[in-house]
Amino acid sequence: MDLIGLAKRVFDLEMDALRIVQKQLNSDFEKAIDVLEKAILADRKIVVTGVGKSGHIGRKIAATLTSTGAPSVVLDAVNAFHGDLGMVNRGDAIVALSYSGETDEILRLVPHLKRLTTSLISITGNEHSTLAKNSDIVLSVRIDREACPLNLAPTSSTTAMLVLGDALAMVLLEKRGFKKEDFARFHPGGTLGRNLLLKVGDIMRPMSQMVILEEEAKVKEALKLWNIKRVGAVVVVNPERKVIGIFTHGDFVRNYEFNPRIGEEPLGRVMTKKPITVRVDKLAVEVLNVFEHNKIEDLIVVDEQYRVVGLIDSQDLAIHRLL
Template sequence: MNPPELARRVIRLEIEELERLHQRIGAAFTTSIEMLQKCLEQRGKIIVCGVGKSGNIGRKLAATLNSTGATTVCLDVGDALHGDLGVIDEGDLAILLSYSGETTELLDLLPHLKRLSLPLVAITGVSTSTLARHADCVLDVAVTKEACPLNLAPTASTTTMLVLCDALAMVLLEARGFQQADFARLHPGGSLGRALLTRVADVMRHGDQVAIISPQTTVQEALQAMTRARSGAAIVQEKDGGLAGVFTHGDFVRAFQKDHAISAHPVSQYMTPRPVSIQADKLAAEVLSTLQTNRVDDIVVIDSAGRPVGLVDTQDLTRLRLV
């Protein structure tokens, strides 16, 4: 037995089934998005039902939809038949998950959902199943083979169903125009929430924490200013208040290696002109992406007129638990 090779076989089989799913996406998927969007626009909610492994994936779908602003209830089939149907209102829509499309508990629920006139989206691997025949829209997640060596344990089929559910949630998100600010409002806790709710102005260094110098300032004076501010960079500012550049400890090291007698030279000879900058009213999350994209340690913060007002250091983000 070669465990790594067996593992690669499982992954390869599941990738092949996902490729088949990728090729099948078409009109039915578009219809399902239109149905979901209409439901939410009418202030309805999405009811998700599934049993067993499909139920687990349904709970993941419900969690993803809720986290992206689409009100969703994961309804336990057994409880639904004993009073929990009261959670359903006019204008709601049901997503039913069953690979076989013949899950007894789910089929027992079907007449009651029909009586309540709920539009039904079926996610199933058998397009001719009872569930599929009673649905208004059918999303096909059929696989040719499970990744299980006995072709018994749900593996490729559950992966395919999970990926389709993710596609539903993400396309619906885009169709509704859901933005980063909306996501922040729904995720106030943890580092993600802090990064999305916090503005650059809230985390930047300012006042005595920032070394602000002129292009004529000598390298020695710039280093002294950076030491006082306990910062690894100094903002170089023009007479009119505009941003001329930034002089970092890295700039000094590179220049000093070439010429040890630079202390009396103006920083304008060694600074980085047109440095990476960000506006103070932007979300702190944008600082993270800017740092990663430009591979810098310091970002100059500017106001709406382009004047420097502060500095963000990567160490600040760690201290504030934003990364």
């Protein structure tokens, strides 16, 4: 028995199913996004419900929505009749999952949900089902067959529901302008959250570890201070401590080839003027793009008056796990 071949067949069947569902996307998807967004903007929530395997998928969809700033809860279709229906409020958006569209527990809920005048979005494989007929918006996940060799166990159908749920969450995220820093606020406990919340001021080297000189200072003075502080750049400032240039170890090596007496030169004559800088209050993750796009090794940190307050060496990114 070719076990790897059988596994690949499952992959193929499920990917084929996703392509089929992708082609079924229509204006109802756009309407669903509008309904979900309006609920969030009105300080309401998204209520996701389903039974069995659909229920498991519903929990993941709700978790993804919540983690991306769209407050969502899971309504147990059975417990709903024993008090849990109280979690549904007017103005909430309901997402009901049932591949057949004829799940008894879900259908029993529909009249009660309608009474609350909530918007009902159904995710189903049967657009002519009872659930679909009683929904405000129907999102089809109709597939040709399950990946199960018996065509019985929910496999391709649940994958289609999961991916459609991800599509709802990600499109809603983009439409609302949800950003990295927003994501970090909802994931403060993980490494990702901690790193995304870091500010430039949290990772920069302080002025005490830098070489800062005015433009009249000689290159040889910078060299001496480099050895003492073990840094590879001098930030050149004016009397108000505003940045006017930078001179790096690489600059020294390149200039020495043509001028062995460069040590006697004033920094103002050999420095790179108007160097790239970053504000101290910016998010640290933005520094990655600056280093990548400009191919530099040292980045000067300034305050709102363009006064030097720190320095970031490219090696610092690895130390703070930003790479």
